[in-house]
Amino acid sequence: MIQLASGNGSNTQSEIARLKEELAMRDQLVQQLSQELFRLVKGNQDFLPTPEVSEQHQQEVRSLRDQMRQLEEQVAFYQAQIESKDEETDQLRQTAQELTDRTRMLEQVVQELPKIYKEKFAERMSAVKDRVAKIQQENRELQAELQSTSYRLAIRTRKSGSHLDLPTFPSEMLGEKSMASFAKASSSSQIN
Structure with missing residues (x-):
């Protein structure tokens, strides 16, 4: 069960890393587009984009922002899953440690039982021998x-x-x- 959780955790981690890379790339594209638009608008009024081109760019920007928001939601979802799996792994590790400690204690008690019974028998026999x-x-x-x-x-x-x-x-x-x-x-x- 712990191996399964760690396997899922590594898959989720790689998925998050991939999504972050994609998000960074899209951010960079949006930044470049914004800078290019700003340069064109500021540098030469003759090269102002037509309203159709401007609308198209705005749609692309909106689409990219929507995709970015979806990716952020996915990243948040995967991070929540990772935290949940980490908590479960910690609980399982703690339970395993407690069971190991209890097993050691029981083994020690079982090993000491013959000695305890022998001592008790010797105590009783000592009283009988004295009598x-x-x-x-x-x-x-x-x-x-x-x-x-x-x-x-x-x-x-x-x-x-x-x-x-x-x-x-x-x-x-x-x-x-x-x-x-x-x-x-x-x-x-x-x-x-």
């Missing part, structure tokens, strides 16, 4: 406290000489050693 580490630490502390309490109970039971029934806990809670096996070990040591 898991905290829970594991609490579990270790509870297991250590439970083993310490079991050990103290076993020692106290051994000292008192009586047998104490301790509850059994799942081995997952206690780790490798369970309370039941600890209780059995302590009761077998009492029997011995």
Whole structure:
């Protein structure tokens, strides 16, 4: 579309140049005719043109003026068209620039999306990892406290000489050693 507008613009420009040349030539002819008439009238009254010749010259001058006016109108029309096409070309150029800028921005956003998602996922995983580490630490502390309490109970039971029934806990809670096996070990040591 821009090429078409520029093609029409160059054709219109050449047409305007041609019309201006023609207009200048006609102006020159009118000027020469006027000067010649003035010279003839001023220089020798005997060579005054007859009314018929004078009328003919006036008709030619009127005709040339009409043609000149028409040419001026055509030039003005073509200039208006050129200005309109120039405005349209500028608008199209501006639109193309805006679309190019927007395309660049969208390409940049698309390229940055994986990085953004990775960062967001890492942030969420960091919080989860911190929570898991905290829970594991609490579990270790509870297991250590439970083993310490079991050990103290076993020692106290051994000292008192009586047998104490301790509850059994799942081995997952206690780790490798369970309370039941600890209780059995302590009761077998009492029997011995």
